[in-house]
Amino acid sequence: MRIIRTIPELHAARAEARAAGATRVGFVPTMGALHEGHLSLLRAARAENDVVVLSIFVNPTQFTDSSDLDAYPRTEEADAELAAAAGVDLLFAPDAAELYPAGYATTVRVAGPLTETLEGAGRGQGHFDGMATIVTKLLLAVLPGTAYLGQKDAQQLLVVRRMVADLGIPTRIAACPTARDQDGLALSSRNVRLSTAERSRALAIPRALEAAAALVAEGVHEVAPLREAASEILAAADVAPEYLAFVVPESLAPVESVTGPVLCAIAARVGEVRLIDNVVLTPTPVPTKE
Amino acid sequence: MRIIRTIPELHAARAEARAAGATRVGFVPTMGALHEGHLSLLRAARAENDVVVLSIFVNPTQFTDSSDLDAYPRTEEADAELAAAAGVDLLFAPDAAELYPAGYATTVRVAGPLTETLEGAGRGQGHFDGMATIVTKLLLAVLPGTAYLGQKDAQQLLVVRRMVADLGIPTRIAACPTARDQDGLALSSRNVRLSTAERSRALAIPRALEAAAALVAEGVHEVAPLREAASEILAAADVAPEYLAFVVPESLAPVESVTGPVLCAIAARVGEVRLIDNVVLTPTPVPTKE
Numbered sequence: 001m002r003i004i005r006t007i008p009e010l011h012a013a014r015a016e017a018r019a020a021g022a023t024r025v026g027f028v029p030t031m032g033a034l035h036e037g038h039l040s041l042l043r044a045a046r047a048e049n050d051v052v053v054l055s056i057f058v059n060p061t062q063f064t065d066s067s068d069l070d071a072y073p074r075t076e077e078a079d080a081e082l083a084a085a086a087g088v089d090l091l092f093a094p095d096a097a098e099l100y101p102a103g104y105a106t107t108v109r110v111a112g113p114l115t116e117t118l119e120g121a122g123r124g125q126g127h128f129d130g131m132a133t134i135v136t137k138l139l140l141a142v143l144p145g146t147a148y149l150g151q152k153d154a155q156q157l158l159v160v161r162r163m164v165a166d167l168g169i170p171t172r173i174a175a176c177p178t179a180r181d182q183d184g185l186a187l188s189s190r191n192v193r194l195s196t197a198e199r200s201r202a203l204a205i206p207r208a209l210e211a212a213a214a215l216v217a218e219g220v221h222e223v224a225p226l227r228e229a230a231s232e233i234l235a236a237a238d239v240a241p242e243y244l245a246f247v248v249p250e251s252l253a254p255v256e257s258v259t260g261p262v263l264c265a266i267a268a269r270v271g272e273v274r275l276i277d278n279v280v281l282t283p284t285p286v287p288t289k290e
Numbered sequence: 291m292r293i294i295r296t297i298p299e300l301h302a303a304r305a306e307a308r309a310a311g312a313t314r315v316g317f318v319p320t321m322g323a324l325h326e327g328h329l330s331l332l333r334a335a336r337a338e339n340d341v342v343v344l345s346i347f348v349n350p351t352q353f354t355d356s357s358d359l360d361a362y363p364r365t366e367e368a369d370a371e372l373a374a375a376a377g378v379d380l381l382f383a384p385d386a387a388e389l390y391p392a393g394y395a396t397t398v399r400v401a402g403p404l405t406e407t408l409e410g411a412g413r414g415q416g417h418f419d420g421m422a423t424i425v426t427k428l429l430l431a432v433l434p435g436t437a438y439l440g441q442k443d444a445q446q447l448l449v450v451r452r453m454v455a456d457l458g459i460p461t462r463i464a465a466c467p468t469a470r471d472q473d474g475l476a477l478s479s480r481n482v483r484l485s486t487a488e489r490s491r492a493l494a495i496p497r498a499l500e501a502a503a504a505l506v507a508e509g510v511h512e513v514a515p516l517r518e519a520a521s522e523i524l525a526a527a528d529v530a531p532e533y534l535a536f537v538v539p540e541s542l543a544p545v546e547s548v549t550g551p552v553l554c555a556i557a558a559r560v561g562e563v564r565l566i567d568n569v570v571l572t573p574t575p576v577p578t579k580e
Contacts, residue, residue: 103452105402105404106400107399112395136457137457166395167427169430170430
């Protein structure tokens with residue numbers, strides 16, 4: 001595995017790989033502090049490509065909360081070991097001056113409900129502006145055939161897909177399922193900041209999602225009782241959600257009943273740590289008469 | 291010459307050309323109504339590349355004045371003949387729905403003085419947002435080695451260079467000198483809308499620029515007398531400039547004296563037609579003692 005710090009080095013490595021016959025390039029963009037969720041993305045990339053590129057860059061422009069940026073875990077040595085073991089060929093780990101040199105002035109913005117609701121409302125438009133811009137820059141630097149993103153950041157996935165389609169970036173975006181710990185908590189680099197007591201409270205988030213899914217499986221299709229059940233579980237753990245949303249997965253438009261796939265998404269602060277999670281609810285098929 | 295209407299067709303044609311051994315792709319983005327200025331860009335592209343791609347698209351999102359958009363000349367048949375004669379291989383002429391399909395939501399913005407001053411102040415930030423977005427889309431669709439732009443739109447050239455560098459689009463931006471009619475008027479697709487009397491008044495614009503350049507050549511380096519001379523020529527033709535600017539060519543920061551290259555730029559409405567023109571002033575060398 002080669003560790004690469006600059007875009008020209010990355011281009012050279014990519015050209016070298018192509019000259020050596022590598023045609024399929026898979027890419028996993030991350031902010032480091034790698035966990036099993038990232039590793040599952042890398043496994044998907046490894047299985048489908050000749051060259052696997054991993055980027056690690058804690059992108060300052062997508063943090064609208066500077067204390068979150070400061071506290072974001074940085075574990076580059078451990079990350080490099082995990083990456084090498086996962087079969088990464090090129091680890092792109094630039095510093096901020098490489099990606100935002102003096103005079104830098106360009107932003108990629110996806111407008112509308114995809115960025116204004118949920119995370120956009122909670123973290124501010126600057127979050128998705130920063131994210132869309134860095135992902136555009138990384139995709140143009142790596143030029144992968146496929147980029148692998150996690151379903152845990154469902155809205156990020158939607159925004160990236162919209163931006164890639166709109167600008168015509170020649171990359172396919174593949175979504176991978178949310179990885180969870182044995183206790184059900186969605187894996188996140190921020191989880192290490194939870195105390196034991198906070199972690200136990202945080203489990204109310206996946207349990208609330210599971211409860212909604214279980215009710216849908218039992219034939220409850222109105223959102224009101226789903227919301228009530230999920231809210232009660234969160235409240236019992238003293239977790240006040242920033243949002244508990246039931247929305248169309250492609251448009252993020254709110255729905256009142258589960259007549260097709262519905263994204264149920266939660267954001268909540270537990271202690272100092274802001275957590276997000278989601279599940280796609282699918283209505284039980286109406287039994288046909290025999 | 292092939293006329294191409296969709297991005298997938300364009301990708302296929304590009305792949306075909308590459309397979310046939312064409313490695314150097316030159317690109318000239320235009321809004322059509324081709325004149326000698328565009329043809330000079332095409333000649334530069336033809337001289338340096340295996341494949342020359344011309345785009346013709348009157349981009350609605352960069353017009354902040356809808357009457358200007360409506361009045362913009364559209365002469366596609368004549369354009370196609372000129373393009374073929376100029377050795378264009380691929381003429382990309384999509385409609386708006388191809389570039390902005392339903393649900394389109396992405397904008398590329400270059401912030402700061404490059405887009406807020408001069409044309410940005412006069413036409414609104416929307417102008418450069420629309421321009422930066424469409425040029426990003428066209429560059430990603432064509433993926434040229436070199437794109438050729440005219441120095442007449444000096445600020446556009448700066449914004450495109452900034453955006454290409456910031457996003458890491460793998461295209462070199464080549465600037466070509468402003469083409470002028472025999473009477474000195476900078477060529478523009480909008481010139482056809484000038485009456486004979488308006489055209490005669492419009493000549494005050496290049497004359498004002500020439501007067502400033504002549505004074506600099508005579509050793510005048512303070513901006514105040516240059517501005518006065520240029521203003522007098524404009525006023526004598528009853529042309530009220532929207533701006534008459536003396537700025538650093540790379541940053542557009544205003545200057546008070548010509549100690550290095552200075553961009554002198556004018557925008558003015560003559561009748562219904564908004565015209566722009568510019569010249570780069572270079573200070574006369576200080577005579578060395580012998």
